[in-house]
Amino acid sequence: MNFLSKITGCFAMPAAENPTVAMMDAAYAHHGINARYINCEVAPEKLGDAVRGARAMGWAGFNCSLPHKVAVIEHLDGLGESAAIMEAVNCAVLRDGKLIGENTDGKGFLKSLRELTDPRGKNIVVLGAGGASRAICVELALVGAKSLTVVNRGRDRGEELVRLICDQTPVQADFAPWEGSYALPADTDILVNATSIGLYPDLDARPDLDLTSLLPGMIVADIIPNPPRTKLLQEAQSRGCAVLDGLGMLVNQGVINIKYWTGVDADGSIMRKRLEEIFSA
Ligand code: NDP
Structure with missing residues (x-):
């Protein structure tokens, strides 16, 4: 038994309308991954504290959405190739103790x-x-x-x-x-x-x-x-x-995030189904 979950999530403001947590929870449950995805509303002036908190708690990584995609870079330890070209990060990944910024949107x-x-x-x-x-x-x-x-x-x-x-x-x-x-x-x-x-x-x-x-x-x-x-x-x-359609991009960036954070190849159809339920409600 292991009661210590991997922690992942998202830092954004506003955060309440972002359905990503529902799709990630569906994938974690389907694959039996012992991880949580926590949707956090983080004000711009608190972004540094949020990243330090994630480091202190050993988060496996986190997404960044508006307005943090560029501002987060100064709080990270390095960037992947395309994130360096775009100068924007939507996914930070803990690798060998370093938080590396990737961009999984594209x-x-x-x-x-x-x-x-x-x-x-x-x-x-x-x-x-x-x-x-x-x-x-x-x-x-x-x-x-x-x-x-x-x-x-x-x-x-x-x-x-x-x-x-x-x-x-x-x-x-x-x-x-x-x-x-x-x-x-x-x-x-x-x-x-x-x-x-x-x-x-x-x-x-x-x-x-x-x-x-x-x-x-x-x-x-x-x-x-x-x-x-x-x-x-x-x-x-x-x-x-x-x-x-645009659900394909949303789902597949989530699939890539899960691979980066947990090593698991998640089934995108489970995630898409959850989003379709939400958007048709
Ligand atoms: P930005 O605000 O950075 O860019 C918006 C773009 O849309 C600009 O090029 C802007 O042109 C253009 N635009 C907006 N309104 C009009 C208009 N009336 N006529 C012509 N051009 C217009 O937004 P993002 O790039 O972050 O996001 C764009 C969209 O992509 C959002 O709707 C978002 O929901 C979606 N998205 C989807 C994702 C997915 O996974 N499916 C992931 C990320 C985003 P201008 O420069 O002239 O203002």
Whole structure:
């Protein structure tokens, strides 16, 4: 008998709306992993104390969500490759007594995308240039996408992301300003919506695209987790595109976190089922 559980969790503010704990608990229970996932609301000025507390208690690791993904870096002992390029961490992992910052957002997206296609050699258009887009673009570039086009409303953020990709990865990315309806180039293989457009409660919102440029055979991925079937995905599917929803990214980053923290390959379908129950309630 072992009454000492591994401790994992999340530091964020706000924290109450984050359903990750439910999906992680489902995986821990299903696999009989003696671990807890504790969802913690941590104010920015308390982040250092929270990390010191996690170290003192020997936490196996923790997720960081908004607004801590960049600020946490100064409290860690090192960074994984893609987290160093992105300068953002969503998952800290205790390795040999050191807390190492990883970014599993983009890796989770990649794992989910690979269920449909290998992004290597593909022409990819990404809508948005915020934190999630940055994580996705860096991972797509590191695994050998052929081209990356970042489409963003704000020019500065879009151009900054393109510069980062060109400077730090082997891929030459380009920026497309988002003025009016964006028409996808005909040779696009994969479109990713990495904006917050369509997130609950804005169920009818859809990124402003020339819908006639969505061609059969293209893959359209939306990272909005709630609702899983966004307006964009409904349109894309009706035009013959293959679609990928945002639950895939959320679940797969959780699967990778569990692997980092416990060594167990968790069954993503159990985690997805739990999230579907929550989002349909
Ligand atoms: P950020 O705030 O960092 O970035 C938001 C992006 O959306 C920016 O590029 C912004 O453009 C763009 N945007 C927002 N509103 C509009 C609009 N009306 N028209 C055009 N562009 C718009 O957010 P994150 O990158 O952290 O998150 C983005 C979304 O991804 C969120 O909805 C979040 O829920 C989801 N997400 C999903 C995950 C998953 O696992 N499925 C994981 C992480 C995030 P601009 O720069 O011009 O402001």
